[in-house]
Amino acid sequence: MSHLQDRVRASLQASRRWHIAEIVFWLIALGSFWAFPRHLLLMNEIAILALFALSLDLILGFAGIVSLGHAAFLGLGAYAAGLLAKNGMGDPVLGLVFAMVVSGFAGLLSSPLIVKGNDLTRLMVTLGVVLILHEIANSWASLTGGADGLQGITINPVLGLFAFDLFGKTAYLYSLSVLFVLFLVARRMMNSPFGLSLRAIRDNQLRAAASGVPPSQRLALAYTIAAAYAGAAGALLAQTSQFVSLDVLDFHRSADVMLVLIIGGPGYLYGGMIGAVVFKFLQDTIAAFTPQYWMFWIGLFLVLFVLRGRSLIHGGVKLFMTRLPWLSGRGRS
Amino acid sequence: MLTILFDGIAYGMVLFVLACGLSVTMGLMNFVNLAHGAFAMLGGYITVLLMQKLGVPFLLTLPLAFIGAALIGVILERILYRPMYGKSHLDQVMFTIGIVFMAVAGADYLMGSSQQIIKLPSWLQGRFDIGGVGVGRYRLFVLVVCGVLAFSLQWGFTKTRFGSRLRASVDDARVARGLGIPVNRLFALTFALGSGLAGLGGALGIELMGLDPSFPLKFMIYFLVVVTVGGTSTITGPFFAAMLLGVADVAGKYFVPEIGAFIIYVLMVVLLIVRPDGLFAKGRA
Numbered sequence: 001m002s003h004l005q006d007r008v009r010a011s012l013q014a015s016r017r018w019h020i021a022e023i024v025f026w027l028i029a030l031g032s033f034w035a036f037p038r039h040l041l042l043m044n045e046i047a048i049l050a051l052f053a054l055s056l057d058l059i060l061g062f063a064g065i066v067s068l069g070h071a072a073f074l075g076l077g078a079y080a081a082g083l084l085a086k087n088g089m090g091d092p093v094l095g096l097v098f099a100m101v102v103s104g105f106a107g108l109l110s111s112p113l114i115v116k117g118n119d120l121t122r123l124m125v126t127l128g129v130v131l132i133l134h135e136i137a138n139s140w141a142s143l144t145g146g147a148d149g150l151q152g153i154t155i156n157p158v159l160g161l162f163a164f165d166l167f168g169k170t171a172y173l174y175s176l177s178v179l180f181v182l183f184l185v186a187r188r189m190m191n192s193p194f195g196l197s198l199r200a201i202r203d204n205q206l207r208a209a210a211s212g213v214p215p216s217q218r219l220a221l222a223y224t225i226a227a228a229y230a231g232a233a234g235a236l237l238a239q240t241s242q243f244v245s246l247d248v249l250d251f252h253r254s255a256d257v258m259l260v261l262i263i264g265g266p267g268y269l270y271g272g273m274i275g276a277v278v279f280k281f282l283q284d285t286i287a288a289f290t291p292q293y294w295m296f297w298i299g300l301f302l303v304l305f306v307l308r309g310r311s312l313i314h315g316g317v318k319l320f321m322t323r324l325p326w327l328s329g330r331g332r333s
Numbered sequence: 334m335l336t337i338l339f340d341g342i343a344y345g346m347v348l349f350v351l352a353c354g355l356s357v358t359m360g361l362m363n364f365v366n367l368a369h370g371a372f373a374m375l376g377g378y379i380t381v382l383l384m385q386k387l388g389v390p391f392l393l394t395l396p397l398a399f400i401g402a403a404l405i406g407v408i409l410e411r412i413l414y415r416p417m418y419g420k421s422h423l424d425q426v427m428f429t430i431g432i433v434f435m436a437v438a439g440a441d442y443l444m445g446s447s448q449q450i451i452k453l454p455s456w457l458q459g460r461f462d463i464g465g466v467g468v469g470r471y472r473l474f475v476l477v478v479c480g481v482l483a484f485s486l487q488w489g490f491t492k493t494r495f496g497s498r499l500r501a502s503v504d505d506a507r508v509a510r511g512l513g514i515p516v517n518r519l520f521a522l523t524f525a526l527g528s529g530l531a532g533l534g535g536a537l538g539i540e541l542m543g544l545d546p547s548f549p550l551k552f553m554i555y556f557l558v559v560v561t562v563g564g565t566s567t568i569t570g571p572f573f574a575a576m577l578l579g580v581a582d583v584a585g586k587y588f589v590p591e592i593g594a595f596i597i598y599v600l601m602v603v604l605l606i607v608r609p610d611g612l613f614a615k616g617r618a
Contacts, residue, residue, distance in 0.1 A: 066423050113605055119422040120365065121605060124557040131554055132598045251550055255430050262427060296438030302431025306424045307416060 008196075016191045025270065026180065033172060040168035046280045047175040048236045053260045053272025054179070054186060055229030060258075061266030062190055063222045064202030065114060068123045068254055069130030073103040073227040075249035076133060077234025082150045082244040083143070090156040092239050096178065099235035100228040107227020111220035126254075134249040149245035153238065164240065171240035178236060179273075182229060187269055189225070198222055199267075252295070259302055336468070337587050338580060343472035344541055345579020346479035349572050351534035351552070352559040353486065354527020356571045359560055360503045361520055362418050367429040369531055369556055370549030371436035376402040376532025377544040378440065381449045391454050395478075395536055402532020403525040410524045433549045440546035449544045475537055482530070487568045499523060503566055558601050 032043055052074055059065040077099035084095045113125045137144045144150055157163040162170045189195055200208040201215045209215050238244045256279070264275030286297050355369040376398035383389040383397060417425055453471060460469040490496040502509040502516045510516045535544070542552070555578065563574030578597055585596030
């Protein structure tokens with residue numbers, strides 16, 4: 001028994017060790033700040049989308065919960081941060097924490113419904129929750145501004161030092177820092193016994209329960225954390241654009257983030273970030289020639305991707321990894 | 334009061350016709366098809382186009398909507414859907430969302446984004462009184478058509494050889510296959526029937542629910558509610574779920590318009606807490 005414990009501990013510690021490819025990844029992300037000074041706003045959007053996808057990865061990639069309404073927590077966080085700033089408390093970090101608490105609480109409240117059901121009821125519940133929130137945001141216009149959106153948000157400088165500017169300099173660094181910190185936390189969590197138990201539940205819930213993992217409790221906790229993460233993404237969105245519209249609760253947000261995560265590959269934390277980069281570039285390119293029917297192309301992309309493309313892209317990545325063994329942790333063993 | 338109940342039942346009937354195909358295909362292949370609404374929209378647009386461009390009478394367009402949606406359903410099932418059956422629910426969800434997005438954008442491109450209006454024949458317009466209760470003629474018509482459909486579906490499902498094979502396959506596809514039941518062909522047929530019914534429902538629903546390119550997205554949640562609440566192993570389950578949903582939705586929007594839109598969601602949450610496996614779920618081991 002103790003031998004097994006040692007092995008598990010050793011394996012967890014090994015996975016916690018930083019790989020050189022990861023360090024390179026974050027250095028590139030930071031370096032882009034100086035490399036592409038004219039695209040900072042786009043890069044800010046990428047960072048926020050990456051955080052949102054990371055949050056979905058926690059429940060989809062690690063816990064295996066399929067959600068059609070992850071935008072609920074994004075929107076809730078955005079409105080929470082926006083409203084706080086509108087009512088005179090414009091400190092961004094305070095708003096961020098507040099948004100995470102609000103979204104996390106909402107996640108906790110809705111988690112019993114998620115934990116109980118099968119995939120089908122989960123789809124319905126997640127979709128239902130986001131529709132309810134959309135309806136509330138739409139009809140409670142005195143609070144949220146309804147269809148006009150929440151206007152007149154002023155955000156104080158980050159930590160009282162760095163004011164937000166038009167070019168997105170502060171915005172990108174702020175979003176990237178939040179993404180990085182939350183990523184560190186998520187990385188530590190997923191490489192802990194807790195993360196291991198989530199994967200066990202995803203792979204076989206019955207068996208996980210039989211080996212002493214309480215599935216409902218763990219799933220509820222994972223769902224709450226993921227909701228808080230999505231809330232943080234929403235807060236970043238509201239703070240860096242200084243505007244919140246009903247669009248944050250729209251169905252396409254939930255579908256987009258799912259696509260982002262699947263492009264990058266779920267279950268290893270970097271999928272959302274890689275996916276966010278690819279997705280935004282795709283969107284930018286396609287929007288350049290047909291802005292109106294973007295939806296059609298994203299639909300086509302989804303269909304093709306599921307039918308053929310996934311093995312193509314991921315196969316390519318794997319091939320790349322085996323060719324360059326020093327890049328991949330698995331190559332060495 | 335009774336008028337609202339009546340309207341709600343008519344609305345629920347259309348919902349049932351729209352969603353019952355989905356519940357059977359979901360039960361049969363364990364396939365999560367979020368694109369079901371796209372077939373309904375297709376049926377709706379077939380009716381609109383036939384009436385506006387070719388002047389085909391309304392009644393004649395209904396079977397054509399059924400056939401058109403069923404045909405497209407069979408073709409798509411053959412080409413696109415079949416490889417998806419073995420895949421995970423996540424893949425199926427993404428795949429069918431992709432189809433929905435394409436359908437929405439395609440309808441927008443071809444037909445424009447505005448609400449479509451059709452002119453009903455004069456004998457279906459207006460309402461008449463039965464014992465002080467105002468009854469819309471069109472709603473009565475819908476009620477009769479859908480009622481007949483529901484009864485024949487129930488009969489076909491429980492009394493015919495096709496129905497018993499179908500039920501056997503839903504219960505356990507592997508054993509059914511082992512007994513020589515052609516599950517795949519059965520499924521293709523059911524899929525066609527389900528898509529056709531969705532098309533018919535879409536055509537009937539133009540007057541009650543409206544028709545614009547966002548139809549498949551707007552009603553996705555309704556279909557999901559009908560299927561999850563009603564269960565996938567009977568016809569009566571989705572039927573009562575659709576009735577409940579229809580009446581609750583119409584009554585909610587009439588009596589408390591400020592919060593009317595929330596009624597069905599609240600209902601859904603309550604039902605899920607009380608009966609997490611569906612309204613009429615059999616005890617499962």
